[in-house]
Amino acid sequence: MPTNTLIAPKIKTALPGPNARRVLDGDQKFVSPSYTRSYPMVAERGQGIVVTDVDGNEFFDFSAGIAVTSTGHCHPHVVAGIQKQAAELIHMSGTDFYYESMVTLAERLSKIAPMPGPHKIYYGNSGTEAIECAFKLARYHTKRQNVIAFYGAFHGRTMGALSLTASKPQQKRRFAPLVPGVTHIRYPDVYRDAGTQDPEAFAISCARFIEDKLFRTTLPPEEVAAIFVEPIQGEGGYVIAPTVFMQELRRICDRHGILLVVDEVQSGVGRTGKWWAVEHTGVQPDMVCVAKGIASGMPLGITMTRAEIMDWAPGSHASTFGGNPVCIAAALATLDVIEREDLLRNASGVGHHMLKRMADWPAKHKLVGDVRGRGLMIGVEIVKDKKTKEYSAAERDRIVQLAFERGILFLGCGPSTIRIAPPLIVTKDEADVAMDALQDAISIVEDGA
Numbered sequence: 001m002p003t004n005t006l007i008a009p010k011i012k013t014a015l016p017g018p019n020a021r022r023v024l025d026g027d028q029k030f031v032s033p034s035y036t037r038s039y040p041m042v043a044e045r046g047q048g049i050v051v052t053d054v055d056g057n058e059f060f061d062f063s064a065g066i067a068v069t070s071t072g073h074c075h076p077h078v079v080a081g082i083q084k085q086a087a088e089l090i091h092m093s094g095t096d097f098y099y100e101s102m103v104t105l106a107e108r109l110s111k112i113a114p115m116p117g118p119h120k121i122y123y124g125n126s127g128t129e130a131i132e133c134a135f136k137l138a139r140y141h142t143k144r145q146n147v148i149a150f151y152g153a154f155h156g157r158t159m160g161a162l163s164l165t166a167s168k169p170q171q172k173r174r175f176a177p178l179v180p181g182v183t184h185i186r187y188p189d190v191y192r193d194a195g196t197q198d199p200e201a202f203a204i205s206c207a208r209f210i211e212d213k214l215f216r217t218t219l220p221p222e223e224v225a226a227i228f229v230e231p232i233q234g235e236g237g238y239v240i241a242p243t244v245f246m247q248e249l250r251r252i253c254d255r256h257g258i259l260l261v262v263d264e265v266q267s268g269v270g271r272t273g274k275w276w277a278v279e280h281t282g283v284q285p286d287m288v289c290v291a292k293g294i295a296s297g298m299p300l301g302i303t304m305t306r307a308e309i310m311d312w313a314p315g316s317h318a319s320t321f322g323g324n325p326v327c328i329a330a331a332l333a334t335l336d337v338i339e340r341e342d343l344l345r346n347a348s349g350v351g352h353h354m355l356k357r358m359a360d361w362p363a364k365h366k367l368v369g370d371v372r373g374r375g376l377m378i379g380v381e382i383v384k385d386k387k388t389k390e391y392s393a394a395e396r397d398r399i400v401q402l403a404f405e406r407g408i409l410f411l412g413c414g415p416s417t418i419r420i421a422p423p424l425i426v427t428k429d430e431a432d433v434a435m436d437a438l439q440d441a442i443s444i445v446e447d448g449a
């Protein structure tokens with residue numbers, strides 16, 4: 001399919017351009033080397049799905065700042081909400097004072113929660129803090145110490161969340177000892193691990209391992225506070241948990257009084273075409289962790305629970321900045337935009353269009369092992385060999401680099417997957433442009449491989 005030249009991104013300089021180079025030099029001198037930049041994109045402005053760099057090059061952002069700018073960059077309604085709030089009250093601290101928007105947002109989230117109310121909501125500043133809160137609350141409420149999480153999971157980088165994370169060794173290297181009491185088990189990566197088994201039987205067996213092995217050998221169930229699960233693993237490689245797996249986790253939790261915590265930090269707020277990815281499975285969690293897309297780029301983390309679970313005493317947990325008024329204003333405006341512009345339907349429709357167009361890539365492209373996704377959370381897994389499914393990180397990184405040079409911003413995730421996560425406002429035409437560029441990049445790397 002030819003690229004739609006009317007809406008193509010505009011690359012005017014060799015990348016990185018001269019202004020970008022200056023920033024990169026300064027960054028190298030002054031900024032922490034722990035960040036993981038894939039290519040030298042130096043952003044200056046953003047509008048909708050377009051980001052302009054410091055040399056005037058325009059890119060289509062199919063990463064949304066790691067699945068954050070849900071309503072696109074600088075949506076006028078979100079900007080207006082932020083500006084109005086910034087002129088009225090920037091900070092007060094919900095830890096010690098009250099302000100109405102904390103209640104307003106809680107009420108709105110309660111209406112769209114994936115489990116029946118009443119609900120209670122805790123405000124932090126980031127995804128990792130939403131998880132940190134859930135971890136502490138699960139222990140507090142149940143008076144149990146242990147939790148279960150999954151290989152491939154990414155729940156954040158503060159010590160509690162990092163203890164649940166099992167994505168890449170570098171994230172944990174030299175940071176031990178971590179929080180004790182976390183047991184990791186296999187996540188149902190059907191493409192990679194089901195082998196000749198029926199995918200559903202394989203997925204159920206991953207969940208049943210908890211009762212069949214863990215609870216019979218090392219982990220007394222009455223000492224387990226919570227199971228933490230991403231309905232779709234994000235950093236782990238955009239791996240979708242089959243419905244039967246989520247249902248089995250729910251049954252196990254119910255049988256043993258364990259809390260089911262879903263991490264919707266990346267998959268939530270409409271990204272998959274529903275408010276929450278867990279809704280695709282019909283499973284009702286006990287707690288939901290939210291961040292990234294909720295405030296279109298302002299820092300906000302939220303832990304939402306059934307009301308009776310959030311039973312901790314004053315002083316148990318809080319944060320000076322958590323639920324900052326400007327961030328809450330951005331979140332309220334984000335919810336307005338998602339509702340008014342029917343973005344759940346758009347995410348679902350454009351995502352479906354993309355998945356349909358990419359469905360034959362594994363057959364057509366020797367480097368593409370799998371294409372999978374829900375809504376606008378789509379992963380293209382790059383492999384060296386279709387039979388062995390050997391990871392192919394170098395080729396994946398090269399493809400992402402070539403796409404950047406063609407004006408499309410993607411990020412990697414997992415050992416060798418390309419992550420497609422544009423703002424929820426993206427159109428089918430824009431998606432076609434991005435897929436053309438991606439396919440072009442894949443073909444070039446294949447020809448050289």
Ligand SMILES: Cc1ncc(COP(=O)(O)O)c(C=O)c1O
Nearest residue numbers: 126127128154155156234265266
């Ligand atoms: C599923 C999931 N949980 C938690 C986090 C941590 O969020 P943050 O980087 O805002 O701390 C992330 C970040 O990528 C994530 O994808």
